[in-house]
Amino acid sequence: MSPPRTRDHDPAWAFGPFRLLRAERLLLDGHRRVPLGGRATELLIALLERAGDVVSRDELTDRVWPGSAVDETSLRVHIAALRKALGDDVAQGRFIRNVPRRGYRFVAPVHAAAPAPIAPHNLPARTTRLFGRDDALRHLAAQVPLRRLVTITGPGGMGKTTLALAAAERVLPLWRDGVRFVDLASVADARLLPAAVAALFDVSVPLDDPLPPLAAFL
Secondary structure, eight states: OOOOOOOTTOSEEEETTEEEETTTTEEEETTEEOOOOHHHHHHHHHHHHTTTSEEEHHHHHHHHSTTOOOOHHHHHHHHHHHHHHHTOOTTTOSSEEEETTTEEEEOSOOEEOOOOOOOOBOOOOOSSOOOSOHHHHHHHHHHGGGOSOOOOOOOTTSSHHHHHHHHHHHHGGGOTTOBOOOOOTTOOSGGGHHHHHHHHTTOOOOTTSOHHHHHHHO
């Protein structure tokens, strides 16, 4: 029996222990983000859209490398990366199976998943769209879950805050306690930074030694 066919407008797909948030291009194993490159993610989406059907190699290369001449080796490399991320392999074929001389088929049952509940946040609504920053956004969203501190640098007015807000929106499903935005534009004295953070959570801290109670709360 073929797996249930997915719909293009489904916001999230579930299969095995995984959920793919389509708009965010985010693959989750439970609540853990699965590191996956942009092209491997597009391959996964293309296979999920046609779950149960054979998707030809030409269709996949046209989808992932539009307008480019790409040899089959590149496709195999990214399929291998996708299988590794899913814990799949050629012999087992639990999710993806190679159909000799034809293409690939996604064989696991797939169904539409309810989107994750929106975690609490205070992110301001973005008034501008992000143009030409897809690669930077993917890189930033991949780094944030792995590092305690990520810094965006560049000249004033180039859109650093817009990029940071877009990244925060993208990684929001990863943290049940949500994310917080601290606007430091009005903080002229570095000594007031802990108080600015504490104010977001309605935590009272002494001005002379604010860090211990703030750290204890967080």
